[in-house]
Amino acid sequence: MKEHFSLDSKFRKEQAINYIVETFQRNKILDFVFENFGCLKQHIYINTFNKDFTSFNPSPANQHSNYQKGTETIYNLLFEMNVQAFNKTQKSLEELEYLIPVQIRKSKLHLIVSFNTFERRVINSSGDNFVILDRKNSENSYIEIIKDSLPTGITFVPTDLNKGIKELWKEDKIKAKFLKHLRSSSVSTEVMMEDDNLKDKLPDLYNEALTNPLEKNVFVLVEEKTDIGRFTTEPMKGKISISRYAKNLDSVNDLVISVLDKN
Numbered sequence: 173m174k175e176h177f178s179l180d181s182k183f184r185k186e187q188a189i190n191y192i193v194e195t196f197q198r199n200k201i202l203d204f205v206f207e208n209f210g211c212l213k214q215h216i217y218i219n220t221f222n223k224d225f226t227s228f229n230p231s232p233a234n235q236h237s238n239y240q241k242g243t244e245t246i247y248n249l250l251f252e253m254n255v256q257a258f259n260k261t262q263k264s265l266e267e268l269e270y271l272i273p274v275q276i277r278k279s280k281l282h283l284i285v286s287f288n289t290f291e292r293r294v295i296n297s298s299g300d301n302f303v304i305l306d307r308k309n310s311e312n313s314y315i316e317i318i319k320d321s322l323p324t325g326i327t328f329v330p331t332d333l334n335k336g337i338k339e340l341w342k343e344d345k346i347k348a349k350f351l352k353h354l355r356s357s358s359v360s361t362e363v364m365m366e367d368d369n370l371k372d373k374l375p376d377l378y379n380e381a382l383t384n385p386l387e388k389n390v391f392v393l394v395e396e397k398t399d400i401g402r403f404t405t406e407p408m409k410g411k412i413s414i415s416r417y418a419k420n421l422d423s424v425n426d427l428v429i430s431v432l433d434k435n
Contacts, residue, residue, distance in 0.1 A: 176204055186299055202236050202273075206248040209275045210421035213289035215311060216428060218410040219328040224280050230321045234274075247276040251314045253290065255307040261300040268302070274314065277425075283328050284428060285318060287311050289415070330410035336435030337407050338382055341391070345430070347371060349402065350390035353381045399423055 174181060177196065179188050192201060229235075234249045253270045270290070277284040292304045319327065340346045348370040351362045362377060364370050371378045385408055392402045400423050404413040412431070414424050 173204070186295060199236075202248075202250070205273050206236065206275065208421065209248070209273065209286070209288070210424055211418045212273070213417060214414045214424060215287045215289055216412045216414070216424070217285045217287075217311070217315060218331045218333065218412070218428065218432070219283045219285065220281060220331045220410075221283065221326060221328050223326065225323060225326050227323055228278060228321070230276055230318045232321075234317075243279055245278045247278070249274040249276065251309070251317075253307055253309045256305045257294075257302040258305055259300050259302055265305075266302070272314075276318065282331065282432065283318075285315055286424075287314070289413075330408070331432075331435070333405060333407035333410055333412075333431055333435060334386055336431035336433070337386060337389075337391070337405055339434035340430060341371070342382070344371075344394060346391040346393055348378075348381075348389060349392055350388075351377075351381060352387040352389060354385045354387060355380075359387060393427070398427075400427060403427065 173179070173192075174183065174188060177188075177192055179191060183191065228245070230247050231249055231251075234251055236248045236250055238245060238247045240246075250271045251274055253272050255268050255270065257266050257268050258264075259266050272290060273288040275286045277286075290304075290307070294302045294304070296302065322328075337346075341348065348362075349364050351360075351364075351370060353360055360377070360381075362370060362374065364373070386405075387408070388404065388406045390402055390404050393400055399416075399419045400414060401416050404415065405411065412428065414427075418424055
């Protein structure tokens with residue numbers, strides 16, 4: 173950010189944000205956000221269409237830009253979010269408004285909706301510390317707005333990612349750190365120590381998990397070159413969550429593609 177906007181390297185984060193907001197036009201700032209969206213923390217919802225179609229203009233009132241990239245169309249949107257927060261600095265309750273960056277990737281079969289993760293602890297431009305207590309809008313509500321933009325007769329449902337996740341696990345591309353899966357009459361949860369591999373330490377549980385639907389899980393990417401580290405997935409909801417900032421713009425999308433390729 174400092175390099176892109178030619179800022180003094182000594183600027184603290186709050187100083188840098190204040191300077192950018194006061195100096196640059198809104199569209200220039202938003203262009204930077206979406207050009208670097210792949211590096212953000214994200215909640216990713218992967219959906220499957222009921223049939224192929226071409227015409228699509230998701231929530232035009234919230235659209236910032238769109239463009240074609242290979243076989244995909246990319247849509248960049250901004251949704252307003254209202255939250256109630258406690259100002260720890262001023263010792264007061266406040267209502268805050270945010271703009272949440274959202275990127276949509278539409279292919280022939282899938283609609284991938286990625287939300288920049290909303291942090292529960294934030295600092296405003298004055299340096300006040302806030303703790304978010306409640307928000308009036310959810311990611312699911314924004315997905316419904318997007319769904320309402322679809323042509324008549326077109327809809328989508330969450331893509332079940334169980335097959336793709338399990339194939340990557342079988343191939344040792346990922347290893348489980350937290351595993352939650354359905355049994356015939358219960359839900360099983362297992363948390364591994366930092367350096368332990370569930371597949372090696374608990375082979376019977378691993379084999380059982382492969383035959384049952386996975387719930388919420390944390391996996392570590394084995395490949396040393398990746399800068400994501402770990403990710404959380406809820407396969408039956410078609411959801412992947414990235415909790416770390418990526419340095420490579422393509423790292424997150426590469427993970428999504430690798431899951432879908434095996435699915």
